[in-house]
Amino acid sequence: MMASYLNHFGLTHLPLGKSTTQLWDSKALSEMSTRFQWLLDSPGVGVLTGEPGVGKTAALRHLCQSLDPHQYQVIYHCETDFGRIDLYRQLAIDFGLEPVYRRAEMWRMLKQHIQNLHETQHRLPVWIIDEAQNLTTDFFRDFPSFINFAFDSKPLMTIWFVGHTSLESLLKRNVYSALHSRVQLFLKFEPLDDPDEFKKMIMLAFNNAGATSTMVTDTGLNLIRLASHGRFRQAGQIINVALQLGAKQNLNHLPDNLIEQSIKELQR
DSSP states (O other): OOOHHHHHTTOSSOTTSTTOOOOOOOHHHHHHHHHHHHHHHSOOEEEEEESTTSSHHHHHHHHHTTSOTTTEEEEEEOOOSSOHHHHHHHHHHHTTOOOOSSHHHHHHHHHHHHHHIIIIIOOEEEEEEOSGGGOOHHHHHHHHHHTOOTTTTOOOOEEEEEEOTHHHHHHTSGGGHHHHTTEEEEEEEOOOOOHHHHHHHHHHHHHHTTOOSOOBOHHHHHHHHHHHTTOHHHHHHHHHHHHHHHHHTTOSSBOHHHHHHHHHHHHO
16 A cells, blocks of 8 residues: 555655666666676676665666566575575575475576576576675685586576675685686676766656656755765655655645755654
8 A cells, every 4th residue: 555645745656765667867777787688698697786775776676677587587685694505495495496405405406497497498597696795605605616507618597796895805805716707797886976867866766656746956856965975775765754744744845944854854
């Protein structure tokens, strides 16, 4: 059920929330789209890093929505604080398989299933592992062996490791050299600091959510940009609080003083 404060403003969902289906057109997103397609055409490992809240997951979610489910199977994992066997067990479940206890048996089962997807269904698994900076040492060290198919001659799976900026330097450690050598591309998302690009992002988010008029002034947009440091998630949080405050006051827009109040509420 749509929240009453969103209904008050005639919005179908929260701008910049998880229901956002369209993203702004930016150089970063355009590059991400190109690299994303390249890693589908030439399956392998990609690493996407950036500060928390800059829109890494939102960008991947947006790109995955356009994939043909008959050609690709997208699997998304974000619970990475557990042991390596737990991650493989969840992968098996998402493939519709019955997990087994031993890791060696689990690997054989998963690799056989992935090969079957390739050979019989011509379908490519796309495995997105979010919060990858939390993965265990054992997982990173094992992973090159897991993705070795037929003497490494068949790339049958696309994997995206998504995490904080520390992830790239983590993978450069000598202990992970086998995995680092298999990474086909590194991509970093930066906060959206450019005022014009930031305005496009916010206005598109409101339009996609059903707004029929301009709800935030240019000054208000700048307040959001500065307070959020150009970060997708934080900007969405500021807007969310402002919408709730505006609905309580029976407003039909978000004046600058309301944006300032929203920012103060989140700083408490």
